[in-house]
Amino acid sequence: MALPILSVARMRSWESASWAAGTREADVIARVGVVLAAALRRHARPGDRLLFLAGKGHNGDDVRAALPHLAAFAVESIDVADPAAQRQAVAAALGRKPDWVVDGLFGIGLNRPLSEAWRALFGTVDASGARVLAMDVPSGLDADTGNTWGAAIRADVTLTVGAPKRGLLAPAAVGRVGRLEIAADVGLNPTIPALPGEGVPDTWTEASDAEGFPGRRRVDAHKGDFGHVAIVAGSVGYHGAAVLAAGGALRARPGLVTVITMRDTCLPVAAQLASAMVQPWVPGGALPAKATSLVVGPGLAHPDAVATLRDATRAWWQGFAGPVVVDASALDWLEPGVPAAGVGPRIVTPHPGEAARLLGTDVATVRADRPAALRAISARLGGCWVVLKGHHTLVGRAGDPIGWNGSGNPGLAQGGTGDVLAGYLGGLLAQTPAPADVPRAIRAAVWHHGATADALEHGGRAWTSEDLADALGADPRGAR
Structure with missing residues (x-):
């Protein structure tokens, strides 16, 4: 089940409810240590040098709890209580060139401006150039707003406890949080108490939300059971987009x-x-008579395509019976309004530049409040689903909580990866999911797409959009 994105107050309420129910803080801290050690084994190589910086509070307890589980590494640990007195010791340890620094100095409880001594210590860590894994939150970052308390550690990876915190996803925090990972199973109560006035939170999509979708096939199944996706794509100079979209669709294994x-x-x-x-x-011309989903847009940038397909795309958006996915150049052809009653779901998949064009604004404005941009696009186009691509791709529509995707990496920032996603999404939706399964299908497509990119990134060589299309569709439990 997707994790809720929490305020600090709701995280504290969850912890308090867990302690009241009999969960021991010491047991949770021990479990966090195990999960942190597992994260370090994923990111670091055996024999790497690790430098632990542990503060006085529970954040320091969390990182210290990982130490017994790291026998394969060369570990140095410093308990930092007085930053002014210990800055030279930290600088000397950084001078020994650790491969990773583990930041356990401050957690979500920090609620005051940092002293000059702490700011100087953070600057020393940042200036070292070492990779940093932050425990729960990069020290100095406000976990509600994403702003700093005067300074904050700049992390490559942040492993946050229980569920994502709002501030870790704020635009101001992106450059300090790095890759966000969740230590979800640490022994807290399975039910997270609601807080009056907070409403329904946005959610975080992870591997368990994508597993088992689409479901198992019957032993007597045939290709007619799995739909037919039509992909309108490719024009002079852009024919590769059609090939990539088709490759993505084929990996979803529709019938045709x-x-x-x-x-x-x-x-x-x-x-x-x-x-x-x-x-x-x-x-x-007409689409295939038995098409059950439609993808329009990849590689249709040539003027000839605009002249001959713009009106057809508008008609399909309004009246095609099945799901319609519109991507790339075709996004500019859509007109405001509500599609005809009774048709399948409508999905648009803009990147920030395309989103800005749809809204008549600029990319900086879109990035400053991506959830607002998503909802505005959805409202403009009749309440359609929006996949707003980028760091933590967003999935949602006007009036609903938004799903933040937990997979993917900057390697996706290359031409063609969006074409693969549009095709894969169309291939899944061709298999006629029930209306209640449509949001899950969209989130699963986005998660699989990102998880495949993660697996390729861990493969140790540069990869391309063609590699992404070839690898897509693997069991998500096999991807990191």
Whole structure:
């Protein structure tokens, strides 16, 4: 089940309810230590030098609890109580070139401006160039707002306890949080108490939310049971987008995939696809009669595509019976309004630049409040689903809580990865999920896409969008 994104007050309420129910703080701290050690084994290599900086509070207790589980590493630990007196000791330890620094100085309880001595110590850590794993929150960061208390450690990875905190996802915090990971199973109560006035929180999508979707196939199943995705994509100079979208769709394993592309790109697209059917677009032509989902947009940037497909796309958005995914250039063709009653879900997949064009604003404004941008796009287009791509891709629609995706990495910032996602999403939706399963299908597609990129990143070599399409669809339990 997706994790709620919590305020500090609600996290404290959850902890208090757990202690009241008989959970021992010492047991939770011990469990956090085990999870932290496992995270270090994922990110560091055997024999790496680790420097632990532990504060006086429970954040320091958490990192100290990991020490007995790290026999494969060379570990040095400093308990920091007086930053002015111990700055030289920390600087000397950093001079021994640790591969990772584990930050356990301050947690979510920090609620006051930092002294000059603490700010200087944080600057010493940042200036060392060592990679940093922060425990729960980068020291000095306000876990509600994402602002700093005068300074904050700059982490490469943050392992937060229980559930994500609001401030860790704030735009101001992105450069200090690094990759956000969750130590979810640490022994706290399974039920998180509600707090009056906070409403329904946004949620965090992780591996368990994507497992088992789509479900098992019956032993007597045939391709007619798994739908037919039509992909309208590719124009002169952009034919690769059609190939990548088709590759993504095929990895979702719908019954059939048909690519409809501009006549001048039909041959190069067909030459690169064996499992998909490829046909040229004929102005005024029809989609395959039995298509159960539609993807429109990848690689349709050539002026000829705009002239011949803009009106058709608007008509499909309004009236195609099944799910419709609109991506890339075709996003600019959509008009405000509500699709016809009774049609399948509508999904748009903009990156921040495309979102800015849809809203008549700039990228900086979109990035400053991505949830607001998502809801505004959804409202403009009749309450459609929006996949706002980027760091922690957002999934949601106007009026609903938003899902923040927990997979993916900066390697996705290359041409073609969005085409793969659009195709994969269309391939999943072709398999006619029940209306209640549509949000899960969208979140699962986004999570699998990011988790595949994570697995490729851990593979130790540079990878491309073609590699992403080839690897997509693996069991998420096999991806980190």
